[in-house]
Amino acid sequence: MDKCNIMIVGVGGQGTLLASRVIGNVALKQNYDVKVSEVHGMSQRGGSVVTYVKIGDKVYSPIIEKGEADIIIAFEMLEALRWAEYLKEDGKLLVNEQKINPMPVIIGKEKYPENIMEKLRENYKNVISLDALKIAKECKNIKAVNTVLIGLLAKSMNIDKELWIESLKEIVPQKALDVNLKAFEEGYSRG
Amino acid sequence: MKKLMLGNEAVARGAYEAGVKVATAYPGTPSTEITENIAKYDEVYSEWSPNEKVALEVAIGSSIAGGRAICSMKHVGLNVAADPLFTVSYTGVNAGLVIMVADDPGMHSSQNEQDSRMYAKASKIPMVEPSDSEECKEYVKEAFEISEKFDTPVLFRLSTRISHSQSIVEIGDREDIALREYKKDPDKYVMMPAMARKRHVAVENRMAALAEFSNTTPLNRIEWGNTDVGVITSGIAYQYAREAFGDVSYLKLGMIYPLPDKLIKEFSEKVKVLYVIEELEPFFEDHIKKLGIKVIGKDVLPVMGEYSANLIREKVFGNQSTGKKIEGIGTPVRPPVMCPGCPHRGMFYVLNKLKLTVSGDIGCYTLGALPPTQAMDTCVCMGASIGAAHGMEKSRGKEFGSKTVAILGDSTFVHSGITGLVNVVYNKGNSTVIILDNSITGMTGHQHNPTTGFTIKGEPTRQVDLEKLCHAVGVDRVKVVDPFNLKEFEKTVREEIAADEPSVVISQRPCALLKNVKFEGPHKIINEKCKKCKMCMKIGCPAIVDFGDHIEINDALCVGCGLCSKVCNFDAIEKAGE
CATH class of the missing domain: 3.40.50.920 (Rossmann fold)
Incomplete structure (x- = not known):
């Protein structure tokens, strides 16, 4: 791996920050240069959020531009659609088939787009999707959606699985660790 | 040891390694995590001050007394702290004084896009700026050296993408720096005209020396x-x-x-x-x-x-990278919203119903200006809601004033709302002020403040009693109401706006994201009972979704605050079973 640009997109409150921190930590363990750009503050409150993780021998800008992402991991379908333009031609798009209506849809001003997964598959070469919310519920922790998706991501990157588990152990609070490790395995096995 | 650190976290590490004694701040995106992280080091005294002006004054005191001090704020916070800033330029320092200021180009979480470099020039204070987390840490240490070498405070400029990006930092040890000797020196520290005239000369000489230094420092x-x-x-x-x-x-x-x-x-x-x-x-x-x-x-x-x-x-x-965009499909925007369970939602429902003019302020509740509530008329700066409501009444008269309320959070009220309230009383206004007491500073991510009863380190402390405070400045009518008790809240607001004197309504309910706030779990809509009147949609909860043929509650988002069941006239909303 020379360099890898990963975008984590979703809705504020879905736990995208944890995912970016785990990925960043894994890259650090591999002795790469890494930058992770996060969103805090107002935009975080239920809005569209994007975190950039750039890994390489030397990283300058922390931001990934359109057409530069090797992997986009979307925590929500509409957000996958919104950010897909940032994908490289042969980039991977990992999508959680969860649907969270934005306010313009809730108040009936706009429609939530139909058949998002079909359209993504028609337009991009490498699309993998799963229902991380359902899997998280099966793991008995609705909050483990992010760890399921980290598992899915881990499978699509050429980095030793043990490093991911090590990072999770360092970052996830002790009491939630077992559930999260299970959620990680579930995501990993679906990659 | 190498570590991935946010720029803000690296600043905190730099302050720690530089032997800082005192760290002060008022929270503000994107600067908040600096002082949150400094608070983790027990060797450093840290505090949330009530506002940036006080924060800087405390840091100045520490510096004059001989202990290195760091003071952190967002760009607009420096406006609040500008008064001490311009004069501490004249007094200079004893131990090093570094003032962190985080700009927000693009306004991710701010009301304007001011460039704080202008302050460096205007106040004649040197300024440094890092470009990644490692530089954040190293430049803070260098800033303390410059401060002490040139007898000057140093401004340190950050921006959102530096503050909130993580990059690799090499961790060092804390330098053991003794307190500098404290000597009474009124010619340097008492800025009256005769002394200040002499100090201005020292400032000009200092800036000339710093201009030379700028050519040779490895920072450039x-x-x-x-x-x-x-x-x-x-x-x-x-x-x-x-x-x-x-x-x-x-x-x-x-x-x-x-x-x-x-x-x-x-x-x-x-x-x-x-x-x-x-x-x-x-x-x-x-x-x-x-x-x-x-x-x-x-x-x-x-x-x-x-x-x-x-x-x-x-x-x-004239070129840029592009990707493949799917044509012919609309992508609805996703603006930020108030969280499910947010106490402000009950209040906005009532203010909307009463069709009031709402003089707003800075905090999570500013989101009430957006659809579907759209219940806010103005938002200028911290604490402005009260002054602006008073001004509205004075220009348009009592009739208009009686249909106007000022709303601001507990932390914002202490930050700079108190003086506005004193002004209403003193100048015979009739404003109704609603203080949204949610037991925390919310928008910046849960910091304690003088009304929460805890310090930055989570230690119990004396709590400002908002009721007593309002009484003490001369407001006789002070009511405390739960904004989720919609009937009571509406009744109270109606009474207070009608009163021919100033009044304060303390809207008291903790932030839904606080750990000790427990709800009964997701609710559901019983389709047989639902008349599709859409009353529940009026509260603007992101968990309630209109599918056209039916309305549904998203169980992944709903916390079970029950506000929707209170506005439903048909008992069609109840707690969902397992």
Whole structure:
């Protein structure tokens, strides 16, 4: 791996920050240069959020531009659609088939787009999707959606699985660790 | 040891390693995590001050008394702290004093896009700016050295993408720095006209010495590459420029005021075309042009918004990277919203129902200005709601005033709302002020404040009693109401706006995200009972979704606050079973 640009997109409150921190930590363990750009503050409150993780021998800008992402991991379908333009031609798009209506849809001003997964598959070469919310519920922790998706991501990157588990152990609070490790395995096995 | 750190976290580490004694701040995105992280070091005294002015004054006191001090705020916070800032420039320091100021180009979480470099020039204080987390840490240490060597406070500029990006930092040890001797020195520290006139001379001499120092400090460095193009830049703009221009020559500025004239001249003479890449104002560009040097800058690049490598490519070279966009499909925007369970939702429902003019303020509740509530008329700065409501009444008369309320959070009220309330009482206003007491400073991510009863370290402390405080400044009518008790809340607001005297309504209910707030779990809509009247949609909860043929509650978002069941006239909403 020379360099890898990963975008984590979703809705504020879905736990995208944890995912970016785990990925960043894994890259650090591999002795790469890494930058992770996060969103805090107002935009975080239920809005569209994007975190950039750039890994390489030397990283300058922390931001990934359109057409530069090797992997986009979307925590929500509409957000996958919104950010897909940032994908490289042969980039991977990992999508959680969860649907969270934005306010313009809730108040009936706009429609939530139909058949998002079909359209993504028609337009991009490498699309993998799963229902991380359902899997998280099966793991008995609705909050483990992010760890399921980290598992899915881990499978699509050429980095030793043990490093991911090590990072999770360092970052996830002790009491939630077992559930999260299970959620990680579930995501990993679906990659 | 190497660690991935946010820029803000690295600043905190730098302060720790520099032997800082006292750290003060008022929370404000994107600066908040600096002091949150300093608070983790027990060797440093840290505090949330009620506002930035007090924070800076506390830091000045520490510096004069001989202990290194750091004070942190967002760009607009420096407006609040500007009074002490301009005069601490004159007094100088005893132990080092570094003032962190985090700009927010693009306004991710701010009400304006001011460029704090202007403050360095206006207050005659040197300013440094890092371009990644490692520099955040190292420059803080260097800033303390500069502060003590030149007897000056030092401004330290951050921006959102530096503060909130993680990059690799090499951790060091804490330097053991003894308190400096404290000597009474009124000529230096008592700024009356006779003393200040002398100190102004010292300031001018200091700035001349710093202008020389700027030419030789390693904070300003030339990175030679292809000399057909030279780029003068700093901070995050340096990183964008590096990607957009590639292997050209760079004058990377770390000390951004005063600027290194000799270095700039030397650099400009060796490159064929010179660009200045800086976000926001043409601060470098104006100065460099005054030196008689030709540069390309704001004639092609914007003075607004955030830069990126792509933006530079587009404006300078006329090309940019693109990806594949799916055509013919609408992508609805997703603006931020108040969280499910948010106490403010009950209040906005009532204010909307009463069709009041709402003089607003800065906090999570500012989101009430957006659809579907759209229940806010103004938002200017911290604490402005009360003054503005009073001004509305004084210009349009009592009738208008009686249909107007000011709303602001508990932390915002203590920050700069108290003086506004005193003014209403003193100048015979009738304003109704609603203080949203949610037991925490919310928008910036849960910081304690003088009304919560806990310090930055979570230690119990004396709590400001808002009721007593309001009584003490002369407000006789003070009511405490739960905003989720909609009937009671509406009744109270009706009574208070009708009263011919100032009044305060304390809307009391903790933030739904606080750990100790427990709800009964997700609710559901019983389709047989639902008349599709859409009353529940009026509260604007992101968990309630209209599917056209039926309305549904999203169980992944719903916390079970029950507000929707209170507005439903048909008992169609109840707690969902397992």
